[in-house]
Amino acid sequence: MSCVVTELIIDGAGCASCVGKIEGALKAVSGVQHAEMNFAQRTVSVSGTAPSDVLVQAIERAGYNAKVSSAETDTDELDEKEQADLAYYKKLMRETWIALALGAPLMAYALITGEMSVNTTTERIVWLIIGILTLGVLLASGRHFFVGAWKSFLNHSANMDTLIALGTGTAWLYSMVVVFFPEAVPAQARHVYFEATAIIIGLIDLGLALEIKARGRTSEAIKRLIGLQAKTARVIRDDKEMDLPIEHVLLDDLVRVRPGEKIPVDGEVVEGHTAIDESMLTGEPMPVEKAKGDEVVAGTLNKTGSIVFRATRVGKDTALAQIINMVKRAQNSKPPIGRLADVISAFFVPVVMITAVISALAWLNFGPTPAIAFAIVSATTVLIIACPCALGLATPMSVMVGVGKAAEAGVLIRNGEALQTASKITAMILDKTGTITLGSPKVTDVVVVSGRTELEVLQLAASVEAGSEHPLALAIMETAQEKAIELSKASSFNAITARGVEAEVDGRRVLFGNEKLMHERDVTLNVAGDDFVQKAQSLAADAKTPMYFAIDGKLAGIIAVADPIKEDSISAIQRLQKNGIRVIMLTGDNRDTAKAVAKKVGISEFVAEVLPEDKAKKVQELQMAGEVVGMTGDGINDAPALALANVGFAIGTGTDVAIESADITLMRGSLHGLADAIAVSKATLRNIKQNLFGAFVYNVAGVPVAAGILYPVLGILMNPVIAGAAMAFSSLTVVSNANRLRLFKAQEH
Amino acid sequence: MLIINIAGVILIALIIWWFWLYKPQAEQMGDDDLVVVVENGVYKPSHILMDSNDTHDITFLRKDASPCAETLMIPQLEISETLPLNKPTKIHIPPLGAGEYAFHCQMQMYKGTISIK
Ligand SMILES: [Cu+2]
Numbered sequence: 001m002s003c004v005v006t007e008l009i010i011d012g013a014g015c016a017s018c019v020g021k022i023e024g025a026l027k028a029v030s031g032v033q034h035a036e037m038n039f040a041q042r043t044v045s046v047s048g049t050a051p052s053d054v055l056v057q058a059i060e061r062a063g064y065n066a067k068v069s070s071a072e073t074d075t076d077e078l079d080e081k082e083q084a085d086l087a088y089y090k091k092l093m094r095e096t097w098i099a100l101a102l103g104a105p106l107m108a109y110a111l112i113t114g115e116m117s118v119n120t121t122t123e124r125i126v127w128l129i130i131g132i133l134t135l136g137v138l139l140a141s142g143r144h145f146f147v148g149a150w151k152s153f154l155n156h157s158a159n160m161d162t163l164i165a166l167g168t169g170t171a172w173l174y175s176m177v178v179v180f181f182p183e184a185v186p187a188q189a190r191h192v193y194f195e196a197t198a199i200i201i202g203l204i205d206l207g208l209a210l211e212i213k214a215r216g217r218t219s220e221a222i223k224r225l226i227g228l229q230a231k232t233a234r235v236i237r238d239d240k241e242m243d244l245p246i247e248h249v250l251l252d253d254l255v256r257v258r259p260g261e262k263i264p265v266d267g268e269v270v271e272g273h274t275a276i277d278e279s280m281l282t283g284e285p286m287p288v289e290k291a292k293g294d295e296v297v298a299g300t301l302n303k304t305g306s307i308v309f310r311a312t313r314v315g316k317d318t319a320l321a322q323i324i325n326m327v328k329r330a331q332n333s334k335p336p337i338g339r340l341a342d343v344i345s346a347f348f349v350p351v352v353m354i355t356a357v358i359s360a361l362a363w364l365n366f367g368p369t370p371a372i373a374f375a376i377v378s379a380t381t382v383l384i385i386a387c388p389c390a391l392g393l394a395t396p397m398s399v400m401v402g403v404g405k406a407a408e409a410g411v412l413i414r415n416g417e418a419l420q421t422a423s424k425i426t427a428m429i430l431d432k433t434g435t436i437t438l439g440s441p442k443v444t445d446v447v448v449v450s451g452r453t454e455l456e457v458l459q460l461a462a463s464v465e466a467g468s469e470h471p472l473a474l475a476i477m478e479t480a481q482e483k484a485i486e487l488s489k490a491s492s493f494n495a496i497t498a499r500g501v502e503a504e505v506d507g508r509r510v511l512f513g514n515e516k517l518m519h520e521r522d523v524t525l526n527v528a529g530d531d532f533v534q535k536a537q538s539l540a541a542d543a544k545t546p547m548y549f550a551i552d553g554k555l556a557g558i559i560a561v562a563d564p565i566k567e568d569s570i571s572a573i574q575r576l577q578k579n580g581i582r583v584i585m586l587t588g589d590n591r592d593t594a595k596a597v598a599k600k601v602g603i604s605e606f607v608a609e610v611l612p613e614d615k616a617k618k619v620q621e622l623q624m625a626g627e628v629v630g631m632t633g634d635g636i637n638d639a640p641a642l643a644l645a646n647v648g649f650a651i652g653t654g655t656d657v658a659i660e661s662a663d664i665t666l667m668r669g670s671l672h673g674l675a676d677a678i679a680v681s682k683a684t685l686r687n688i689k690q691n692l693f694g695a696f697v698y699n700v701a702g703v704p705v706a707a708g709i710l711y712p713v714l715g716i717l718m719n720p721v722i723a724g725a726a727m728a729f730s731s732l733t734v735v736s737n738a739n740r741l742r743l744f745k746a747q748e749h
Numbered sequence: 750m751l752i753i754n755i756a757g758v759i760l761i762a763l764i765i766w767w768f769w770l771y772k773p774q775a776e777q778m779g780d781d782d783l784v785v786v787v788e789n790g791v792y793k794p795s796h797i798l799m800d801s802n803d804t805h806d807i808t809f810l811r812k813d814a815s816p817c818a819e820t821l822m823i824p825q826l827e828i829s830e831t832l833p834l835n836k837p838t839k840i841h842i843p844p845l846g847a848g849e850y851a852f853h854c855q856m857q858m859y860k861g862t863i864s865i866k
Contacts (some may be wrong), residue, residue: 389817
C-alpha cells in the first residue's frame with residue numbers, strides 16, 4: 001500500500017490540549033506513520049497507509065468531528081453531482097441507441113409488411129434469433145429496470161421499474177412462447193412483440209436521459225447561490241498575508257479584500273471604505289457604502305476600495321451558507337397541494353398491476369379471437385403506460401424552480417406550505433415603521449422666526465439633545481453632523497415628561513418641546529402676525545412631527561422630524577392592491593401621523609396607536625373575518641403577529657438573516673419583495689396545478705384506453721409502443737413545464 | 750377458462766398481500782450507527798426499529814445514480830436531504846415518540862419506515 005498524506009479539518013477542538021489527544025488518537029491507528037496538527041488552522045495532516053474514513057472515525061471516537069479537507073465545499077459537491085449526472089445521462093443514451101438499433105428496423109419491418117407472425121419453420125428460426133437479440137437488449141439496456149424491480153419486489157414495494165419490467169417481460173415471454181410452441185396459441189394469435197419490447201426499453205431510457213438534462217436546469221438558482229462563494233480568502237495572521245481556502249478562515253481573523261474581489265466570509269470592516277454590490281443576495285441594484293464598523297456579507301462583490309475586515313461568521317454560519325441551506329430545504333419540501341398526489345402514488349403501482357390482470361381477464365372472457373393476444377397486448381400496455389413518475393414529480397419540480405426563482409429576487413421562502421399559502425393571501429398587514437418607512441427619523445423642516453437662522457436653531461437644539469437616545473434627538477444630531485455644526489455644552493438640563501426639554505446653552509435658556517410646554521411657559525406662538533401653530537399643524541398633516549423651539553422665553557422656530565417613506569413603498573402598495581389584496585397599516589404612532597402616512601402611500605385602512613400585542617389581535621380579527629392574512633414586519637417586535645399570520649413576512653435590512661419567526665424573508669427593504677413573493681408563489685401554484693392536472697388526466701385517461709375500454713365502441717386498442725412513448729415523455733413533460741417557470745418575471749415598476 | 754379466472758383472482762390476491770398487507774421485519778438500530786444503502790430502487794434496510802427518546806444518526810449511502818434516489822425526505826420530521834452519489838450522508842434523528850415515521854424519495858418510489866417503540 002502506498003503512503004499518502006491526508007489533510008483533515010477538525011471541528012470541536014477548543015483548546016491547545018486537544019492537539020495531543022487528536023494526534024495520539026491518530027497515531028494509535030494502524031498504518032499511521034505521522035500525525036501533526038495545526039491548531040491555528042484546525043487541520044491535521046496524517047501520513048501513512050490508513051484510509052481517510054478510518055482516520056475520521058478515530059478522531060470522532062476521540063470526541064471531535066473531522067472531515068477530509070479536499071473536495072468538501074459545496075461547489076465541488078455540485079461539480080461532482082453534475083459529473084455523476086452526466087455519466088448517467090451518457091449511459092442511458094448508450095442504452096437507448098442499443099435498444100433502438102434493434103427496435104427501429106423491426107418496427108419498420110412490422111409497419112411495412114404488417115406481418116410479425118410465426119407460421120413456418122424458417123420464420124421460427126429467424127424469430128428465435130431476433131428473440132435472443134431482444135433478450136440481449138433487455139440485458140444491455142433494460143437491466144436496471146429488472147434489477148430494480150426484483151430488489152423492490154423482495155422489499156415488498158413496487159415502483160416504475162416494476163411496471164416496465166413486468167410489461168416488457170410479459171411481451172418478450174409471450175413472444176418466445178409463440179416461437180417455441182406455436183401450437184399452444186391459436187393460429188391468429190401467433191404474433192411476436194419483440195419490436196415493442198426493444199422500442200419501449202429504448203424510449204424509456206431516452207425519456208430518463210432527457211429528464212436528467214431537464215432536471216439539471218431546475219437547480220440553476222441554487223447553483224448560482226453556491227457559485228457566489230469565494231474559494232479563498234486573503235487572511236492576515238501575525239502581520240503576514242496568506243491566501244487560505246475559505247474553510248480555513250477562523251473567527252476573528254483579519255481578511256483583506258481588494259476591489260473586484262468577493263467577500264469570502266461575513267465580517268465587520270475595521271479598515272478602509274468601499275462600495276459593495278449586494279444585489280446578488282438582496283436584489284437591491286444600488287451598491288452599498290461600507291466603512292469602519294459596517295457589516296460585510298460573504299458572496300457580495302467589493303467594488304471600489306480595499307478593506308480589511310474581522311471575520312464574524314465563517315463556514316456554515318455565514319448568511320450565504322444559511323441562505324443556501326434554507327433554499328435547499330425549501331426546494332425539497334412539499335406544499336399541501338401535493339399531498340393527494342403522494343397518497344395516490346403510494347398505492348399506484350400495485351393498483352396498476354391489478355388493473356392489468358383484470359384487463360387481461362376481461363379480454364380472455366369476453367374478447368374477440370384471438371383473445372389471448374388481445375389480453376397480452378392490453379396487459380402490457382396498461383403496465384407500460386401507467387407512469388407514477390409524472391404524478392410524483394408534478395409538485396416537487398415546480399417547487400424547486402419556484403423557490404429558486406424567488407431566491408433570485410431576494411425572497412427566501414421557508415417551505416412549500418408558505419409558498420402555497422402566499423398565493424392565497426387576501427389581506428396584507430404592513431407595519432409602518434421600518435416597513436413602509438425607513439425606520440430612522442430625519443429632520444425634514446426647520447422653520448424660523450424672522451431674525452433667527454436655521455443654523456443657530458439647529459446648533460442649539462443639537463447641543464441640548466446631545467447624548468439623548470431618543471429617536472428624534474438622533475435625527476437632529478445626524479443633521480447637525482451632516483452640516484458640520486459644532487456643539488456647545490448644555491447645562492442645567494431638565495427633561496419634562498411628555499412635554500420636552502429645557503437647558504442652558506451658552507448662557508441662553510433654551511426650551512424645546514410641544515405646544516403644551518410652550519403654553520405652560522407662556523411662550524407666544526404667534527410672532528408678529530405669523531401663526532406658528534398653523535405651520536405646525538400643516539407639518540403634522542404631512543406626517544411630520546413638529547417641535548417648538550424657544551430661546552430666552554421667545555419662540556425661535558419649529559423643527560420638524562419625520563420617518564421618511566421608502567422610495568418605492570407607494571408603487572409596491574399599488575401593486576398589491578392591483579392584485580386585489582386588502583392592505584392595512586398598523587402603527588404605534590399617533591393618529592395624525594398614521595393618517596398622513598396612510599394617505600401618502602394610498603392606504604385607506606389603518607390602525608394607529610397599537611401596542612405590539614394588539615398587532616396579533618388584529619391578525620386574528622381579520623382571520624375571523626375569513627381573510628388569508630399576510631403580516632409584514634421587522635421580525636423582532638412583530639414576532640407574535642408574524643407567527644400568527646397565515647404568512648409572516650420579515651423585512652430584512654440588507655442581509656441580516658433574522659428569519660426564524662418568518663415564513664418568508666425579504667432580503668432587501670423594498671416592499672416590492674412582497675408583491676414579488678406573491679407573484680412567484682401564484683405562478684408556482686399555477687404551474688403545479690398544470691402538472692398535477694396533466695399527470696392525473698394522463699393516467700386517468702391513459703390506463704383505461706390501454707386496457708381497451710374504447711375497443712367495444714370504436715375498435716381502438718392502444719399499441720404498446722405508443723404507450724412506451726407516452727410513458728417515456730410524461731415525466732419529461734412535467735419537468736419541462738416546471739422549467740417554464742424559470743422564465744417567469746415578477747414585474748417590478 | 751374457469752381455471753384462468755381463478756388464477757387471475759389468486760394473482761390479484763397475492764399482489765394485495767405482498768405489497769400491502771405483508772409487514773416486514775424491522776432492523777433494530779444497533780449501537781453502531783446504522784448505514785442505509787440506497788441502491789437499485791430500494792433502501793436497504795428499509796425498516797428500522799429504534800427506541801423512543803434516543804437520538805440516532807442514520808447514515809445514508811447512495812449508490813443509485815437514478816435521479817429518483819437523490820432526495821431523501823422524512824416529512825414528519827421536516828427533513829429533506831440531497832444525497833450525493835457514493836458519499837455517506839449523516840441524518841440526525843432526534844428523540845421521537847412511539848410511532849411510524851416514513852422516509853422516501855421525492856416521488857415515493859423508494860420507501861422505508863422508522864418504527865419507534
Ligand atoms: Cu421514477
